[in-house]
Amino acid sequence: MADQSEKMRAVVAPRPGGPEALEIELRPRPVPSDGEVLVRVEAAGVNRPDVHQRQGHYPPPPGVTDVLGLEIAGEVVALGPNAGSHRLGAQVTALVPGGGYADYCVAHETNALPIPSGLTAIEAAAIPETYFTVWTNVFDRGALKAGETLLVHGGASGIGTTAIALAKAFGARVIATAGSDEKAAQCERLGADLGVNYRKDDFVALTLRATEGRGADVILDMVGGDYVERNHQAAALDGRIVQISFLKGPKAVVDLRPIMTKRLIHTGSTLRPRSPAEKAVIAEALRAKVWPLLEAGRCRPVIDAVFSLAEVAKAHERIEDAEHVGKVVLTT
Numbered sequence: 654m655a656d657q658s659e660k661m662r663a664v665v666a667p668r669p670g671g672p673e674a675l676e677i678e679l680r681p682r683p684v685p686s687d688g689e690v691l692v693r694v695e696a697a698g699v700n701r702p703d704v705h706q707r708q709g710h711y712p713p714p715p716g717v718t719d720v721l722g723l724e725i726a727g728e729v730v731a732l733g734p735n736a737g738s739h740r741l742g743a744q745v746t747a748l749v750p751g752g753g754y755a756d757y758c759v760a761h762e763t764n765a766l767p768i769p770s771g772l773t774a775i776e777a778a779a780i781p782e783t784y785f786t787v788w789t790n791v792f793d794r795g796a797l798k799a800g801e802t803l804l805v806h807g808g809a810s811g812i813g814t815t816a817i818a819l820a821k822a823f824g825a826r827v828i829a830t831a832g833s834d835e836k837a838a839q840c841e842r843l844g845a846d847l848g849v850n851y852r853k854d855d856f857v858a859l860t861l862r863a864t865e866g867r868g869a870d871v872i873l874d875m876v877g878g879d880y881v882e883r884n885h886q887a888a889a890l891d892g893r894i895v896q897i898s899f900l901k902g903p904k905a906v907v908d909l910r911p912i913m914t915k916r917l918i919h920t921g922s923t924l925r926p927r928s929p930a931e932k933a934v935i936a937e938a939l940r941a942k943v944w945p946l947l948e949a950g951r952c953r954p955v956i957d958a959v960f961s962l963a964e965v966a967k968a969h970e971r972i973e974d975a976e977h978v979g980k981v982v983l984t985t
């Protein structure tokens with residue numbers, strides 16, 4: 654049993670600001686409650702929502718720690734009451750509502766999965782946030798099927814690289830947009846059938862050309878703003894557009910006609926505020942359908958850079974300079 658009285662390092666942003674607003678504090682180790690496990694964190698993924706939280710735009714849901722970090726990998730060192738699905742010493746990766754940027758973190762046992770065999774803790778820590786998000790949005794809400802076409806914006810992002818990998822692994826065609834020729838080419842090297850530099854080329858025209866005029870069956874969008882109307886133009890008959898963020902703004906003027914004539918479904922979702930039980934449903938789908946692919950090497954998280962916990966400000970700078978391809982990870 655871990656000594657709960659010991660202090661640990663934890664990263665917080667007491668005041669909104671740039672990467673320099675991040676501070677490492679000494680905090681008591683968290684104590685696992687009912688159904689939770691305590692994990693000694695070996696690696697923690699860094700995600701754009703952490704940047705939004707640091708900037709003061711994305712506060713943790715009620716009751717969740719102010720320590721940053723949405724995903725971890727490490728060793729189970731204590732079990733809370735009624736937690737029985739992971740043994741002490743097990744190596745797990747977990748989706749957490751907060752608290753990942755620390756030496757220790759609690760996770761609901763149903764939101765933790767064994768580290769896929771053959772993957773390092775760094776790779777495993779890069780999985781939960783984007784794999785849960787892509788699964789629930791592209792495959793659940795978007796119902797992407799083999800033979801269909803996925804258009805993913807931000808193709809070089811953590812989310813984008815995961816969407817490319819999973820859509821290809823499940824037999825879809827993938828068009829990915831990114832902000833430079835180099836990043837568009839990188840998307841193609843990662844498996845996308847077409848990478849589009851949106852600063853130079855019109856993704857609507859290129860999507861229609863690549864699909865013989867049909868359009869994309871599913872569009873995963875984190876951009877919003879004027880992309881809303883353009884996504885409707887790029888969508889196929891019965892297309893599904895799934896909104897997961899709005900980097901260009903939450904409001905748009907929309908021509909409603911394509912929604913009606915093409916019978917489009919425009920939906921969206923957030924992951925963090927969902928209950929552990931809702932996240933457990935996604936975890937079980939991943940365990941059954943995606944873990945075997947990870948263990949067979951048919952998909953793998955793309956690691957852009959690794960920083961120590963003490964270098965957390967550099968990790969956020971790396972995310973914000975938008976030069977990264979894939980995931981940034983912290984190690985303790």
Ligand SMILES: NC(=O)c1ccc[n+]([C@@H]2O[C@H](COP(=O)([O-])OP(=O)(O)OC[C@H]3O[C@@H](n4cnc5c(N)ncnc54)[C@H](OP(=O)(O)O)[C@@H]3O)[C@@H](O)[C@H]2O)c1
Nearest residue numbers: 700701786807810811812831832875897898900922923924
């Ligand atoms: N709804 C959910 O459940 C959920 C869950 C997780 C993440 N998210 C959201 O998904 C997005 C991606 O997360 P991530 O961690 O993968 O982020 P990330 O790796 O930092 O990637 C974000 C990418 O978006 C592109 N971008 C930035 N500003 C843009 C703009 N104004 N117009 C067009 N593209 C822009 C950049 O790529 P280029 O330079 O190539 O354009 C950047 O690499 C974030 O907005 C995050 O909040 C949502």
